[in-house]
Amino acid sequence: MTMNSIKSLLSIGLLATMAVIFTACKDDSPAPDPVIAxxxxxxxADPGTGIDPNNGQPTGITNKFTLFSFxxxxxxxxxxxxxxxxxxxxxxxxxxxxGGTSGSGAAGAIVKSGLFDExxxxxxxxxAVDDKNSTTSKYAIPTGSGNxxxxxxxxxxxxxxxxxxxxxxxxxxNRYAKVEILSYYQGAKTNPVNTxxxxxxxxxxxxxxxxxxxxx
Amino acid sequence: MILIxxxxxxxxxxxxPLFCTLLIISQFCVAAQVSTDLDSLxxxxxxxxxxxxxxxxxxxxxxPMPVFLVPKAQIKTMGSLRLNDxxxxxxxxxxVPQVNGQGxxxxxxxFNPDYTLILIDGEPIIxxxxxxxxxxxxxxxxxxxxxxxxGPSSSLYGSDALAGVINxxxxxxxPGTNGNFSSRYGxxxxxxxxxxxxxxxxxLGIYLFGNRYSTDGYDLSxxxxxxxxxxxxxxxxxxxxxxxxxxxxDFSLAGRYFKEYQRFNFEVTSSNEQIKTSGTxxxxxxxxxxxxxxxxxxxxxxxxxxxxTHYQTETNLSLDNDGSPYYHDDFEQTFTRPELNGExxxxxxxxxxxxxxxxxxxxxxxxxxxxxxxxxWTNYAFFQYEWLPMDKFTLVSGGRFDSNSSYxxxxxxxxxxxxxxxxxxxxxASTGVGFKSPDFRQLYFNFSNSAAxxxxxxxxxxxxxxxxxxxxxxxxxxxxxxxxLIGELQAERSVAVNVGGKIEILPSLTMEVNGFYNSINNLIxxxxxxxxxxxxxxxxxxxxxxxxxxxxxxxxxxxxxxxxTLSAGYQLLYAKDKDVVQDVxxxxxxxxxxxxxxxxRLQPNEYYGLYNRSRHTGNIKLFYRHPVTKWEASxxxxxxxxxxxxxxxxxxxxxxxxxxxxxxxxxLDVYDDFVxxxxxxxxxxxxxxxxxxxxxxxxxxxxxxxxxIYIPNLPGRLMYGSVSYNFSKNNVKP
Numbered sequence: 001m002t003m004n005s006i007k008s009l010l011s012i013g014l015l016a017t018m019a020v021i022f023t024a025c026k027d028d029s030p031a032p033d034p035v036i037a038x039x040x041x042x043x044x045a046d047p048g049t050g051i052d053p054n055n056g057q058p059t060g061i062t063n064k065f066t067l068f069s070f071x072x073x074x075x076x077x078x079x080x081x082x083x084x085x086x087x088x089x090x091x092x093x094x095x096x097x098x099g100g101t102s103g104s105g106a107a108g109a110i111v112k113s114g115l116f117d118e119x120x121x122x123x124x125x126x127x128a129v130d131d132k133n134s135t136t137s138k139y140a141i142p143t144g145s146g147n148x149x150x151x152x153x154x155x156x157x158x159x160x161x162x163x164x165x166x167x168x169x170x171x172x173x174n175r176y177a178k179v180e181i182l183s184y185y186q187g188a189k190t191n192p193v194n195t196x197x198x199x200x201x202x203x204x205x206x207x208x209x210x211x212x213x214x215x216x
Numbered sequence: 217m218i219l220i221x222x223x224x225x226x227x228x229x230x231x232x233p234l235f236c237t238l239l240i241i242s243q244f245c246v247a248a249q250v251s252t253d254l255d256s257l258x259x260x261x262x263x264x265x266x267x268x269x270x271x272x273x274x275x276x277x278x279x280p281m282p283v284f285l286v287p288k289a290q291i292k293t294m295g296s297l298r299l300n301d302x303x304x305x306x307x308x309x310x311x312v313p314q315v316n317g318q319g320x321x322x323x324x325x326x327f328n329p330d331y332t333l334i335l336i337d338g339e340p341i342i343x344x345x346x347x348x349x350x351x352x353x354x355x356x357x358x359x360x361x362x363x364x365x366x367g368p369s370s371s372l373y374g375s376d377a378l379a380g381v382i383n384x385x386x387x388x389x390x391p392g393t394n395g396n397f398s399s400r401y402g403x404x405x406x407x408x409x410x411x412x413x414x415x416x417x418x419x420l421g422i423y424l425f426g427n428r429y430s431t432d433g434y435d436l437s438x439x440x441x442x443x444x445x446x447x448x449x450x451x452x453x454x455x456x457x458x459x460x461x462x463x464x465x466d467f468s469l470a471g472r473y474f475k476e477y478q479r480f481n482f483e484v485t486s487s488n489e490q491i492k493t494s495g496t497x498x499x500x501x502x503x504x505x506x507x508x509x510x511x512x513x514x515x516x517x518x519x520x521x522x523x524x525t526h527y528q529t530e531t532n533l534s535l536d537n538d539g540s541p542y543y544h545d546d547f548e549q550t551f552t553r554p555e556l557n558g559e560x561x562x563x564x565x566x567x568x569x570x571x572x573x574x575x576x577x578x579x580x581x582x583x584x585x586x587x588x589x590x591x592x593w594t595n596y597a598f599f600q601y602e603w604l605p606m607d608k609f610t611l612v613s614g615g616r617f618d619s620n621s622s623y624x625x626x627x628x629x630x631x632x633x634x635x636x637x638x639x640x641x642x643x644x645a646s647t648g649v650g651f652k653s654p655d656f657r658q659l660y661f662n663f664s665n666s667a668a669x670x671x672x673x674x675x676x677x678x679x680x681x682x683x684x685x686x687x688x689x690x691x692x693x694x695x696x697x698x699x700x701l702i703g704e705l706q707a708e709r710s711v712a713v714n715v716g717g718k719i720e721i722l723p724s725l726t727m728e729v730n731g732f733y734n735s736i737n738n739l740i741x742x743x744x745x746x747x748x749x750x751x752x753x754x755x756x757x758x759x760x761x762x763x764x765x766x767x768x769x770x771x772x773x774x775x776x777x778x779x780x781t782l783s784a785g786y787q788l789l790y791a792k793d794k795d796v797v798q799d800v801x802x803x804x805x806x807x808x809x810x811x812x813x814x815x816x817r818l819q820p821n822e823y824y825g826l827y828n829r830s831r832h833t834g835n836i837k838l839f840y841r842h843p844v845t846k847w848e849a850s851x852x853x854x855x856x857x858x859x860x861x862x863x864x865x866x867x868x869x870x871x872x873x874x875x876x877x878x879x880x881x882x883x884l885d886v887y888d889d890f891v892x893x894x895x896x897x898x899x900x901x902x903x904x905x906x907x908x909x910x911x912x913x914x915x916x917x918x919x920x921x922x923x924x925i926y927i928p929n930l931p932g933r934l935m936y937g938s939v940s941y942n943f944s945k946n947n948v949k950p
Contacts, residue, residue, distance in 0.1 A: 113804055115815060135687075136695055144696040144747060151882050153863055156874045163815050163880040164806025182813045190811045191878060202813075 035215060037116075038073055039204040042186055045090035047199025065089030065096055070169070070177040070207040084172035092199050093150060093159060093184070095141045098172040100129030102139075105172025109140040111148055112166045116204070122168050122176035122213040141167060149181050157194035159184045176213055179205040267338070268363040268383040270600060270612060271372055271569060272559050280610050280634035281646045282714055282730045282769075286362040288387075293839060293848045295900040295914040295936065297400070297408050297429065299354035299384070302362060305854055305898075307785025308769045309364070310833055311351070313929040320929050321348030325366060325732055326765030326791035326829050327379035331652055331708075333369070335383040337470060339505055340376075342551045343527035344655065353474060353499070355452040357398070357410040358425035360385045366769075367714040367732065368650025371614045371630035374575075374596055378650035378710045378736070386470070388456050389414040389421030394944040400912075402936025405432040410940075419460040427452040434931045436924035441492055444928050446480030450499075464512070470505040484533070484542070493542055495533035502526055515561045524552040547581040548589075549656075557598075565604050569614075572597040577656075584675075585662030592656070594620045608636040618651075622659065623707050626651050640720040644730075647713045654705035658740055658757040672754045673742070676705050679756040683746060686754075693747045702745070706759050710736040716769075725774045733766045762794040763826065779842050786834040791826040796883055807879035807887060824860060824884045827876065830893065832857035846904040857893040860884035861926060873925055891926045908942040 049060030067076040067086035076086040084105040089096040098105030108127025112119060128140040137143075145152035151162045161181040169177045182188060182204065186197040206215045264276045269283050276283060286302055296302045300320045304311040310323040321329025329348030334341050341349060356362075362384055369377040397411040412425040429452075433445040456470045478497040483490050503525035511517050526549070533543035557571030573596055580589040600614030615629035630648030637643060654676075661675040662682065674682050683699050686692050716730030739761040746754045767789040775781045797820070799805050805818040825831075833856050840849040860876035862884075876888040900914030913936065920933040 113806075115806065115817060136698055138694055142696075143694055145744065146882070147696055151880065153875060153877065160877075160880040161808070162882070163808040164804070164817075180815065182808070188813065190813070 035206050035208050037204050037206050039182075039202070040068075040073065041188060041202045043068065043075070043090060043201040043203070045092055045199050045201055047092070047186075047197060063091065065091040065094075067098075070171055070205065071173075071175070071209065073207075087169060087171040087177070088179075090201055094139065094143055095149070095167075096130055097140045097169065099170075100140065101132040102130035103172065106170060106174050107140075107172045108170045110168040111141055112168055113164050114166055115164065116166050116178065116180040119166055119168070119178055120215050122170070122178070122208070122215065124213065127168075127170045150184065158192050158196075159198060160192075171207075175208055175211075176215075177205050177207040178215055179203050264361075266363050267385070268335070268365050268369075268381055270602065271338070271557065271571070272567075277642075278604075278610055278634070280612055280632035280644050282366040282644070282716060282732075284364040284366070284771075286364070288360055289841075290839070291356060291359065291362075293841065293850050293900060293902065294852070294898070295400075295902075295912055295916075295938070296356060298352040299356055299362075300351035301916075302356060303351060303382070305835060305837070305852055306364065307771050307835060308366065308787040308833070310830065310856060311929075312828060313927065319348075319350045320352060322351060322382070323828070324379040324382075325734060326767065326789045326826070327734070328828075330655075331376065331378040331650075333373055333375075333377040333381045335373075335381060336472070336503075337386055337505065338383060339503065339521075339523040339525070339553070340551065341501075342525055342549050343499075343501055343529070345527075345529055345547050347655070347657070350499075353450075353476070353501070354384065355410070355427040355429065356384075357427055358387050358412055358423075358454050360387045366730065367646055368628070368630070368648045368710055368712045368734075370626075370628035370650040371616050371648055372598055372600065374594065374616060374618050374628070375626075375651060375653045375707070378652055378708070378712075378734070386454065386456065387412065387414070387423060387425070388458055388468070389416045389423040390944070391416050392944055394942075396940060396942045398910075398938060398940030400936055400938030403934045404434050404931065406430070406934070406936070408938075421456075421458040423454075423456040423458075425452070425454040436922050436928060436932070440483070442480060442482035444924065445931070446478055448476055448478035448497075450474065450476035461508075464510055466509045468507045468509075470507075471503065473502045475500050481536075491542070492536040493533045494536055495531060495543075497529070497531045499527075499529045501528070516558060517560075518556070518558040520554075520556050522554045524550070526550045545582055547579070547583065549579045550577065552576045567602040567604075569600040569602075570598070579656040579660070583657070583663035584660045585678075590656055590660045592621050594618050594653075610634040612646075618653075620653055623653050623705065626653075626707055626709075641717060642719075643717040645713075645715045647711070650710045650712065650734075652708045654707065654740060654757070658705055664752075671752055672748075674745075674754060674756050676702055676757055679745065683754070686746075686748070691748050691750075693749045695746045696753075697743055697745045699745055702743070702756055702758060705740060705757060706738045708736065708738045708740055708759075710734050722774075726772070728771045730769045731767070732769070734764060736761075736763045736765070739763055763792060764794060765789065765791040765829075779840055781839045781841075782837070783839075784834070784836045786832070789829055789831055789833070791829040792823065793826060793883075796823060805881060805883065807881045807885060809887075810878050810880075818881065818883075818885055822885045822887070824886055824888070827860045827862035827884055830857040830859040832893070846906075848900075848902040848904075850898075850900050852898045853895055854898070855893065855895040858890040860888055860890055891923065894921050894923070896921060896930075910940045910942065911938070912940075913937045 043066060045066050046061050046064060064078055067078065067081060067089045069076050069085055070087050080086065082104060084098060086098050087107050096102040097107035097109050099107035108129045110123060110126055130139050132138050142148040149161055149165050149167060150159050153160055161184060167179040169179065171177060180203060181201060183202040184198055185192040186200040188202040189196050208215060264285050265273050266276050266283055266285055267273050269279045269281055276285060291302055300311050303309045303322050311320045312323050312329065313320060322332055323329060324332045334349055343349065364382050366380040369381045373381055393415050395413040400408040408429045410427045414423045430449040431447060433443045433447045435443040437444065453473045456468060458468045461467050476499040481494050483492055505523045507519060507521040509519050528548045531545040534540060535542050553573055553575045555571060555573030557569065560568045562568065575594040577592045578589045584590060596616060596618045598614065598616035600612065603611040612632045615627060617627050619625040628649045628651060632646030634642060634644045659675045659677045661673045662678055664672040679702055680699055712734040714730055714732045718726060718728050720726050738759040740757050741760045742755045743758040744753050745756050767787060769787045771785045773781060773783040800818050800820050800823045803817055806815050807818050808815045835852065835854045837852040838850065861873065863875045876884055876890060878888055897918040898916045899918060900912060902910060902912035904910040916934040917932060922930060922932045
């Protein structure tokens with residue numbers, strides 16, 4: 001059992017409905033590990049420090065991706081960006097994977113429609129990788145409202161993670177994870193407004209640490 | 217003199233003896249006329265005649281499709297001034313703001329304003345600058361009646377008549393010499409001056425109408441810079457000359473000139489800075505419409521008509537701090553149409569109508585990126601066969617073929633039938649096809665909106681070369697949609713069924729019912745196609761959606777006592793995107809509870825439908841009219857039920873408009889926020905004197921209902937007083 005891979009970063013009241021599901025074991029296969037849904041809150045994705053009142057531009061942004069490892073459930077230092085220690089990176093609404101033109105790993109992603117709990121297995125293939133030379137999508141998870149994980153609500157001027165979009169990742173070292181992004185605003189605000197602090201991801205995920213596509 | 221009348225009315229209460237003495241108008245009173253009201257009462261008892269449904273004069277009762285008529289007398293009692301005032305009170309018609317939250321267009325059977333054809337004397341009004349037509353452009357002082365045909369009428373009128381047709385029939389000269397002058401003054405310093413003169417001598421008839429309307433506008437959100445509606449003034453002139461060329465030949469020449477001027481202030485956002493600007497807006501339109509009618513025999517009538525019209529608008533904004541020009545926008549459209557049609561009575565049971573024509577259209581606008589006009593032409597022919605085998609039964613069939621230079625050809629058939637079951641019950645059913653050709657802006661737009669955040673819209677004709685150009689300049693950050701998939705736009709099409717009838721519940725208590733279903737294909741929507749390196753979106757257009765609108769409309773009218781008529785109208789409406797319905801059914805639509813952040817699957821009964829459609833709308837109206845004392849009064853309650861709002865990029869005052877969606881699925885479901893339903897109460901009282909004077913006071917929106925964010929086109933309470941003077945002499949006895 002690799003309990004160190006199942007690390008809850010923070011526990012949150014309503015969100016921490018831990019779906020601990022054990023699968024039945026077969027005699028002739030190694031006992032599969034139980035996987036667990038984990039929620040990460042307020043992962044800062046280069047949110048900056050505020051808005052410059054003189055020109056309306058965000059201040060204090062670094063334009064660096066916040067790298068994240070599903071295996072450790074923790075942020076990976078940017079110094080390790082050339083390694084396979086990280087799986088995904090977040091910079092405001094853009095998400096990169098450690099693969100293709102973004103990294104040296106084997107990571108890829110699929111944006112799937114469905115309910116998080118109902119997706120029990122990772123697809124065998126179809127994982128897109130980042131390709132900065134592409135004219136259609138430079139990222140495995142397409143950017144832009146309605147294309148990938150979010151919808152920009154121009155009326156209310158807020159970013160809303162689209163309901164029913166689940167991101168399936170192949171990690172840098174060929175494992176699988178499924179992710180549902182829940183909020184883009186600090187404190188996982190319910191009904192966010194455009195004055196709330198943006199650039200903070202809250203998401204729940206299930207990581208399969210073994211050589212298996214199962215999310216059970 | 218008219219001005220004096222207005223100010224006097226405002227300060228005077230309704231005291232009958234006061235008027236004549238106060239205004240020293242006894243000389244008018246000497247020439248008192250025989251009550252015109254009694255005349256109009258008599259005409260009303262005759263069968264009303266409507267031309268829009270078949271392009272020929274037919275009595276209302278004989279028509280197999282849903283038709284409605286608003287007569288002049290009712291418009292006068294209501295105290296309406298502009299077309300939107302009248303239409304907003306009709307069952308099944310909802311006046312909705314245009315894209316930017318300003319102005320007003322008409323929603324009919326759940327269709328957006330772009331899908332209803334609006335005609336004056338059978339000729340289209342142009343100037344659908346943002347898609348819908350601004351109804352307040354039309355003064356109604358010279359209107360004889362408004363005819364409304366519901367259901368697609370492309371079989372007679374071609375493009376744009378998907379939801380229906382609204383035809384404004386204007387006055388023509390009456391026997392003798394007649395005239396009417398009226399003035400009205402009310403809230404927001406709104407002054408309306410109107411006059412018409414009609415002279416008929418031998419074979420010649422001349423009718424002239426003039427109107428000047430000015431208002432100070434109103435401000436629903438004073439905390440913002442600039443008014444919700446800024447002050448504007450407009451003038452309308454209409455003329456109609458009729459000449460009896462021979463015993464069998466008539467000629468008429470109609471013309472219109474309209475001009476509006478507005479000054480406004482508003483704040484724009486430029487590189488995240490709020491900048492105060494001032495601007496002017498100007499609208500002009502004119503048209504000329506000569507018509508020859510010749511009766512070759514009692515059986516054959518041929519009409520040759522020519523129509524040419526021009527619309528032009530210009531907006532200029534300059535910065536308040538240094539007066540430098542900030543934004544310019546102009547738009548110019550011409551529309552020319554010769555048409556020939558004939559009506560042939562084979563016998564009293566078989567009537568054939570045939571017609572053919574040519575439309576030439578040109579648009580020139582700063583929004584196309586150059587000074588060149590864009591042209592389009594349509595050739596068309598239509599036929600209609602009316603079969604009346606017996607009094608109880610009418611069958612109307614027809615179709616029209618349109619061939620257009622840019623979107624190909626369309627055939628639009630229609631079939632309608634009416635059956636009188638007995639004296640009390642009449643049944644009607646019709647089915648037909650309607651279409652709307654892609655408009656110029658969807659084809660040719662090359663427009664960046666610097667006044668609203670800098671987004672760009674590219675029409676389908678230029679989107680690919682423009683994107684290639686931008687790409688070569690390194691201005692494209694990323695594509696949101698594969699531009700090679702953007703093909704030629706197809707016309708939007710609908711197939712509709714209307715089934716209903718008229719039932720006499722009690723003697724004089726009648727109820728009209730109409731159920732409708734419109735199935736719409738190829739709806740054109742905006743499609744975000746790319747993001748520039750400056751982070752601005754580029755949009756184009758694409759045929760995407762399939763939708764339906766369906767519902768039931770009922771009208772009950774009951775003259776429950778002498779001189780009183782009570783009427784009630786109600787419309788139930790379901791308008792849904794068919795693809796969304798299918799997706800919901802397949803279990804592929806989700807919503808995230810905004811409080812718990814838990815995602816669930818949306819159930820079919822939880823999808824509410826398209827934005828901006830109220831499931832329930834209705835009205836209750838009470839009219840009083842005394843033919844002898846000549847008092848008239850009305851009380852009208854107009855209700856619009858709750859509705860949802862999509863993602864609108866703010867209104868003209870720069871306020872954000874929170875959309876309905878609150879659970880991250882971008883569709884309207886029962887868990888979303890809705891704009892609350894509301895009822896408006898309008899009252900009016902009028903009194904006519906035998907000397908030709910008429911006084912009226914009224915209040916619209918009695919309870920001062922406003923909704924600054926979502927319904928900026930609804931002003932608060934409007935009170936008004938008006939006086940008019942009517943004269944006629946040398947009337948030839950009919």
